[in-house]
Amino acid sequence: MTRAITGTKSAAQAHAFDWRSLIRQRYIIIVIAFIVVAFVTAGGSSYSIYIVDTILLAGIGAMSLDLLMGTGGQVSIGNVAFLAGGAFATVWAARAGVPFPFDVIIGGLACAVFGLIVGLPALRIRGMYLALATLAAFYLADFVGQQYQNDTVGAAGFFLKPVFSGTIAQQSASWAWLLLAVLAGTIILFSWLRSGRSGRAWRMIRDHEIAASIMGIPVSRYKLSLFVITSAIIGIQGGLTAHFTESVTYDSFTLSLSISVIAMILIGGLDSQAGPLIGAIVITTLPIFVPDIIGNFVGSANASQDASNYSEVIYGALIMIFMIKAPKGLVGLIQTTGRKVLSRWDGSRTSPLTDPLVTKDIPVPSGTPDP
Amino acid sequence: MSELTAAIIGGLSLGAVYSLVTLGIVIIFRATETFNFAHGSFMLLAALILGRLQSHSGLPFEVLALISLAIVGALGAMLFRFVLRSTIGRPHFVAVIATLGFAAVADGVIGIVFPETQYTITIPGLSNGSTRIFGATFSVASLEISAFAVILTVALVLVFRFTSLGVRMRAAGQNSLLASQGGINVHRVYIGSWALACVLAGVAGIAYGSVNSVNQGIESLALLAFPAALLGGLDSIPGSLIGGFGIGLIGGFVAAYIGGEYVTVVTYLVLLVVMLFLPHGIAGTRSVRRV
Numbered sequence: 285m286t287r288a289i290t291g292t293k294s295a296a297q298a299h300a301f302d303w304r305s306l307i308r309q310r311y312i313i314i315v316i317a318f319i320v321v322a323f324v325t326a327g328g329s330s331y332s333i334y335i336v337d338t339i340l341l342a343g344i345g346a347m348s349l350d351l352l353m354g355t356g357g358q359v360s361i362g363n364v365a366f367l368a369g370g371a372f373a374t375v376w377a378a379r380a381g382v383p384f385p386f387d388v389i390i391g392g393l394a395c396a397v398f399g400l401i402v403g404l405p406a407l408r409i410r411g412m413y414l415a416l417a418t419l420a421a422f423y424l425a426d427f428v429g430q431q432y433q434n435d436t437v438g439a440a441g442f443f444l445k446p447v448f449s450g451t452i453a454q455q456s457a458s459w460a461w462l463l464l465a466v467l468a469g470t471i472i473l474f475s476w477l478r479s480g481r482s483g484r485a486w487r488m489i490r491d492h493e494i495a496a497s498i499m500g501i502p503v504s505r506y507k508l509s510l511f512v513i514t515s516a517i518i519g520i521q522g523g524l525t526a527h528f529t530e531s532v533t534y535d536s537f538t539l540s541l542s543i544s545v546i547a548m549i550l551i552g553g554l555d556s557q558a559g560p561l562i563g564a565i566v567i568t569t570l571p572i573f574v575p576d577i578i579g580n581f582v583g584s585a586n587a588s589q590d591a592s593n594y595s596e597v598i599y600g601a602l603i604m605i606f607m608i609k610a611p612k613g614l615v616g617l618i619q620t621t622g623r624k625v626l627s628r629w630d631g632s633r634t635s636p637l638t639d640p641l642v643t644k645d646i647p648v649p650s651g652t653p654d655p
Numbered sequence: 656m657s658e659l660t661a662a663i664i665g666g667l668s669l670g671a672v673y674s675l676v677t678l679g680i681v682i683i684f685r686a687t688e689t690f691n692f693a694h695g696s697f698m699l700l701a702a703l704i705l706g707r708l709q710s711h712s713g714l715p716f717e718v719l720a721l722i723s724l725a726i727v728g729a730l731g732a733m734l735f736r737f738v739l740r741s742t743i744g745r746p747h748f749v750a751v752i753a754t755l756g757f758a759a760v761a762d763g764v765i766g767i768v769f770p771e772t773q774y775t776i777t778i779p780g781l782s783n784g785s786t787r788i789f790g791a792t793f794s795v796a797s798l799e800i801s802a803f804a805v806i807l808t809v810a811l812v813l814v815f816r817f818t819s820l821g822v823r824m825r826a827a828g829q830n831s832l833l834a835s836q837g838g839i840n841v842h843r844v845y846i847g848s849w850a851l852a853c854v855l856a857g858v859a860g861i862a863y864g865s866v867n868s869v870n871q872g873i874e875s876l877a878l879l880a881f882p883a884a885l886l887g888g889l890d891s892i893p894g895s896l897i898g899g900f901g902i903g904l905i906g907g908f909v910a911a912y913i914g915g916e917y918v919t920v921v922t923y924l925v926l927l928v929v930m931l932f933l934p935h936g937i938a939g940t941r942s943v944r945r946v
Contacts, residue, residue, distance in 0.1 A: 359748040361692075361755065409930055412690055412751040416881055417930055420923035427920040540762065543755050550752070593766035600759025607753045608741045 309557050310475040314468045317561075321460045330453035333460055339568045340463035341525055344470055346548040346560035348517040351474055353546075354554030355483060356510045357490025358406055361542055362418030365402070365425035366515045368537035370395045370522025372429045375442045375532050384447050388523035395519025396512045398425070403511030407504050410493070422539065429534040441533030444526060459528055466524065470517060475557060477513070486510055487555075540596065547599040550606050553613025562614050566602075570595040657790035662911035663904070664788060664798075670903020671801035674808045675859040676880035677887065677895040679852035682815075684889050685828040686848035689739065689750040694856050695877030696761035701727040701857030702864035702873060703765060706774025716779050724857045731853025732846045739849075740842070774869040776861060797866040804862055808896055811855075815892045824848055879906070879919065882926035888939020897937050 317340070324336050345367065352358050374391035382390060402421045409417050433441060448458040477483060485506045488496040497503045526532045544567055552563030575591045610617050676694065683691045704723035712719070734757055742750040782795040815821030826834040827844040835841045860873050879902060887898025905925060906918045913921075935941050 359751075405927060405931060408934075411746065412748045413930060415748060415751060416690065416885075417927060419878070419881070420927045423920050423923045427916070430916070540759065543759050546752060546755065547759075590767050593763040596763030596766070597760050598763075600756045600761075600763060603756030603759065604738050604753050607749055607756065608738060611745075611749075 325457040333456035342564040345521045346564045348514040350549040350560040352514040356486040359415040360418040362422035364542040365421040366518035367522040370519030371526040374523035391523030392516045392520040396516035399511040399515025403508045553615030556615045559615040660789040661791040662907040666904035666907020668801035670900035671804040674899025677883040679855040682852045692754045693758040695874030697853045697856040698860030699873045702860040702869045727857035728850040728854040732850040735849040776865040888936030891938040894938035
């Protein structure tokens with residue numbers, strides 16, 4: 285009897301702890317990102333600020349894809365279609381005379397509509413078939429972008445005016461603050477969506493679509509809204525990327541770019557707050573660290589020349605390794621290791637009795653007298 | 656008239672290569688219910704290895720082709736044995752994403768090992784020159800290659816239909832538990848299917864590369880074989896012929912009458928239409944669920 289009471293109590297504690305840690309985690313991530321940006325913009329070289337900018341941009345996209353694939357279970361390998369869609373819609377709006385932040389918003393809205401269209405097949409197609417259908421979205425976006433570009437400016441691509449003034453370092457620093465604001469907004473929006481009713485609905489649809497519809501969850505509406513939200517954010521990322529790099533060509537949106545974002549969310553850990561951001565850091569900085577590491581083996585000249593190839597090999601291998609060995613990614617690995625360390629440190633903490641799932645009274649064999 | 660013949664014969668000759676690629680995709684799907692998104696990498700890899708060997712060594716073509724096909728087949732078997740085997744029992748897309756990871760690795764390795772942008776393959780015995788059929792000009796070599804691809808595909812379809820090897824493969828894919836109870840070594844069948852499919856991809860890559868040049872374009876050929884596989888019916892081995900020629904003809908007509916840049920996007924729109932309105936394809940089993 286006492287055992288049962290302690291069990292329930294600790295379960296309640298565990299539940300309350302989880303809830304608070306969820307809230308805390310989202311602000312901790314934003315604070316860490318803020319500190320990093322503040323430090324780098326204050327004292328870093330323009331190159332290191334540039335790297336932080338690319339990580340922040342990649343983080344926005346990775347978080348959206350994670351919401352789509354990790355939380356919603358909608359497998360998409362054509363996500364670069366929305367990146368291209370957002371970039372080209374932004375270029376179109378900017379050429380029509382729309383000033384800076386609003387053309388990016390138009391890009392996001394255009395991608396929301398595009399996402400709605402791509403989401404329609406998802407009402408009937410699931411899993412790896414949906415992955416194939418999203419390839420169609422990729423080829424469609426690629427084709428439309430290519431036609432638009434060839435009809436207006438030709439092979440060189442579009443060039444955009446710089447958004448911020450000042451030296452390169454100052455411009456990059458302004459970008460870092462802007463992107464940090466967008467990233468923080470995305471984190472707050474997504475964690476709010478995830479922790480509430482919609483998050484439960486999406487996970488239920490992911491785990492068992494038929495059961496979800498039986499429980500009265502409007503499956504189609506939730507699936508479409510998931511596609512609309514994530515595509516809009518990826519579209520905004522595309523528009524920001526267009527302004528950040530100041531140039532847009534259709535051949536920069538490749539399938540391997542799509543695969544690299546998938547690598548980010550798999551390495552970081554699906555359906556988690558910090559996972560996609562950790563993955564974005566790993567994958568974005570790979571081409572920077574790889575030449576130094578590989579250079580020890582093959583000579584530095586070859587290594588820097590083939591840096592992108594080597595990092596492609598590494599992240600491809602990481603995708604396979606994480607898929608087989610650690611499906612929950614780095615976040616999952618950290619959690620399991622942390623739990624193991626804790627249990628060695630304080631055995632009672634992870635004893636199965638305090639697991640929130642094991643709250644029932646342990647059945648006492650009938651022959652034994654009750655103490 | 657010349658446009659029509661160009662569309663039909665050009666489409667059929669490309670369709671022959673598509674059927675060979677599609678057959679590999681269908682074999683892998685029948686055996687292990689996975690899409691192999693690395694199929695294009697296997698095609699390109701075989702063609703590149705052969706192209707490089709031919710430019711560096713004086714061995715006869717047959718030996719070099721066997722070497723490159725053996726390498727590709729072994730890689731396919733290893734991909735299944737060491738990576739995909741541990742994804743059995745998990746959601747299907749897990750294995751699909753793993754093949755994407757392999758494609759990324761292969762892409763990177765190809766960039767490092769084969770630095771030149773273009774290689775050429777010469778097959779001894781292919782005719783030179785061109786011929787005119789109803790006003791359109793075709794190279795004889797590409798027609799010969801297509802004929803070879805069709806003969807090989809048809810032969811394999813017959814093998815799978817009528818020999819015990821084919822029965823074993825189909826049984827292992829349909830119900831692995833019952834098949835293993837019936838005395839079939841299921842894992843050997845799976846590994847064999849992967850190796851065979853990747854060898855076929857290699858043959859298709861070499862065949863296509865011998866009449867065109869060997870470059871990254873070969874990889875996109877494999878991505879066009881997925882619509883072909885769905886059109887023919889993903890689980891239908893004879894369907895790979897129907898799908899391959901269907902997509903080849905669609906591509907031929909689009910290229911002749913609308914423009915070459917429309918081929919990919921039209922092919923993938925066909926894929927969407929097939930998925931939504933004809934989910935089992937032309938020759939596929941009706942009960943195949945898209946879940």
